[in-house]
Amino acid sequence: MNQDNQFEEVEDRGSAEEEWEPKPRMVFDSLDNLFQYYRSYGNRMGFEVIIRSSRKGDDGEVTNATLACSCTRKSSSNTRNAFKLYPVTKIDCKAWVGAAVCGNRKWQICSVGLNHNHELSSPTKTRYFRSNRGIQPYVKRRLKVNDRVGIRPNKNFNSMLVEAGGPENLTFLQKDYRNYIEKVRRLRLGAGDAYAIQKYFLKMQKDNANFFYMMDLDEEGRLQNIIWVDARSRVAFKEFGDVVTFDTTYLTNKYDMPFAAFVGVDYHGHSILLGCGLISHEDTETFVWLFESWLACMWNCAPNAIITDQDKTMQNAIEIVFPGTWHR
Incomplete structure (x- = not known):
């Protein structure tokens, strides 16, 4: 009796999963409804859903879309570091749903791929997926x-x-x-603050033409990132710029913006500041801007080696800006 009940339970659960599976010719009122359905299915199965591609018609409205597992497509890297600490997450997974707008402006599933080439997450951990997170x-x-x-x-x-x-x-x-x-x-760093900083740096540059600074403003004139290097640091880089360390820390001011510092070592083993900046965010895009600005300041002479912590975003930016520099 117990075995029969257990068999019935497993059979029911399997039937329920099949009912949730996407199938061709399924119709939804909108692309958002389709995405919510496929995301719910992904949460039950243990994979995250993304919109892989879409296409618009002549009127500018989306007419075709492909929803897929977030592990779709292949990742490539040109890094020379054989000791990468971060696994590749995109492995060309073939689980996807293709849909298009029907004549009645509803969305219909045209094609489906159900097979994953990777292990799925536990449904209890799907709340960690980026698409499932949000702050009310x-x-x-x-x-x-x-x-x-x-x-x-x-x-x-x-x-x-x-x-x-x-x-x-x-x-x-x-x-x-x-x-x-x-x-x-x-x-909180308004346009007035950016103007005050720029005014101060212009004064520094007037006193010494070799003083370097660069500011990154948003569309509303607010300061996002800034880098400055004084004349002494630029001269020191010519002598002691073979190996550079880079790190970010936090200042105790009302902005709490990350403070970034480029540091070298002289013949006596003393640290030498080779440039510094304030950045708005510690992501790859910001680090690329910072590294490119610093490289321009140093006459596009990249260091032979750069040492950072094990931050993935820094590593990505270094591979982009300093492709010939050894990173440790």
């Missing part, structure tokens, strides 16, 4: 207020964690919280 507006307001009154990031996040009853009940991770707070703090 009322939570954003509270986090912003707490940050403005000086509550430290760890305490701010931990209070939300305790109130929610555990990490499994939060819709975002600590990384999402930190990224949001960094964005909020960046917006």
